[in-house]
Amino acid sequence: MHEVYVVMPCYNEGAVLASVLEHVTTHVPATSVIVVNDGSSDTSAVIARESGVHLVEHRINRGLGAALKTGIDLALALGAKVVVTFDADGQHHGEDIARLADAVRQGADMVIGSRNLDRQNMPWYRRVYNNLGNVVTWGMHGAWVSDSQSGLRAFRREAIEQMRIRANRMDVSSEFVKEAHRLRMQLVEIPVRPVYTEYSLSKGQSFAGGVKTLVTMAIRLNMD
Amino acid sequence: MTVGLVQILFTIIAVLALVRIVRRGTARHLSLPLTVVAAVVWVCVLVFTWAPTLLDRVAEVVGVGRGVDTAVYFSILLLLYLVFRVFVRLEHMEDQLTRLTREDAIHQYHAKKKE
Numbered sequence: 001m002h003e004v005y006v007v008m009p010c011y012n013e014g015a016v017l018a019s020v021l022e023h024v025t026t027h028v029p030a031t032s033v034i035v036v037n038d039g040s041s042d043t044s045a046v047i048a049r050e051s052g053v054h055l056v057e058h059r060i061n062r063g064l065g066a067a068l069k070t071g072i073d074l075a076l077a078l079g080a081k082v083v084v085t086f087d088a089d090g091q092h093h094g095e096d097i098a099r100l101a102d103a104v105r106q107g108a109d110m111v112i113g114s115r116n117l118d119r120q121n122m123p124w125y126r127r128v129y130n131n132l133g134n135v136v137t138w139g140m141h142g143a144w145v146s147d148s149q150s151g152l153r154a155f156r157r158e159a160i161e162q163m164r165i166r167a168n169r170m171d172v173s174s175e176f177v178k179e180a181h182r183l184r185m186q187l188v189e190i191p192v193r194p195v196y197t198e199y200s201l202s203k204g205q206s207f208a209g210g211v212k213t214l215v216t217m218a219i220r221l222n223m224d
Numbered sequence: 225m226t227v228g229l230v231q232i233l234f235t236i237i238a239v240l241a242l243v244r245i246v247r248r249g250t251a252r253h254l255s256l257p258l259t260v261v262a263a264v265v266w267v268c269v270l271v272f273t274w275a276p277t278l279l280d281r282v283a284e285v286v287g288v289g290r291g292v293d294t295a296v297y298f299s300i301l302l303l304l305y306l307v308f309r310v311f312v313r314l315e316h317m318e319d320q321l322t323r324l325t326r327e328d329a330i331h332q333y334h335a336k337k338k339e
Contacts, residue, residue: 056330057329058325058326060321062326069326070326073330219308219312
């Protein structure tokens with residue numbers, strides 16, 4: 001059993017997953033990493049299995065939010081005190097896991113690794129997209145953060161247990177912020193410097209995907 | 225008064241819809257509020273089909289030029305509402321599918337650990 005578990009949702013990341021896992025497991029033990037294979041049709045599951053991490057598999061693709069919740073549920077079942085979410089596309093640095101976990105140990109309920117606090121290497125269109133996500137999150141849920149769409153987050157066990165995470169897809173990022181705001185939790189942002197590669201940028205949400213996420217968020221506002 | 229083909233067609237559709245709604249409502253396949261709202265809508269269709277001048281009066285009250293325009297506007301609003309309800313139902317189904325997939329995934333994880 002570990003204090004910190006890293007949850008990595010994965011959908012067809014076979015091209016980079018081996019190197020991402022190799023990088024992450026130089027910073028945390030492989031047995032503290034949970035890969036959630038979200039119905040991938042490539043070799044992602046084989047790669048994860050061979051790397052010695054925990055592998056939990058959705059038979060069909062259910063989306064980012066669903067995969068994160070599955071991984072978080074498993075981490076809690078394994079006894080996690082801190083849960084860190086980490087993208088499988090290679091855009092995060094493994095050393096940031098310890099920084100985020102430290103922020104939780106120092107009292108934060110939720111920590112966001114914010115890419116917007118240090119935007120030197122961020123492409124302009126990604127900056128625009130992230131800021132739009134922040135405005136939408138603020139408009140719909142009344143909570144302002146500098147990077148609502150960051151995939152690098154950490155949660156205190158007691159905090160994530162209280163959160164109602166029901167979003168199945170990309171809207172989960174805003175839902176985490178909404179829940180922290182609703183439950184009056186201590187939300188801290190610390191700057192992180194992402195690695196923007198052609199691959200990680202191609203895995204980002206498209207404009208059409210963003211519109212779909214917005215519609216889903218509007219519908220879900222009427223489901224609570 | 226001459227009876228037009230459109231009036232006959234609308235009457236048949238409205239009566240069939242009403243019969244179906246009442247049947248489903250009494251069998252509790254539809255909630256009471258939804259049964260009442262759907263029945264009122266189809267009764268209105270019947271009434272306005274046979275008394276179109278009533279629709280003109282409604283148009284005057286709501287400030288729309290012609291009675292038929294009022295019917296079109298209300299139809300669009302009703303359709304938008306129905307589309308919204310379909311989306312909400314779809315989201316509920318998505319949630320159920322996700323829960324099922326998650327339970328299966330975690331069950332499989334533990335089963336493989338035991339092997």
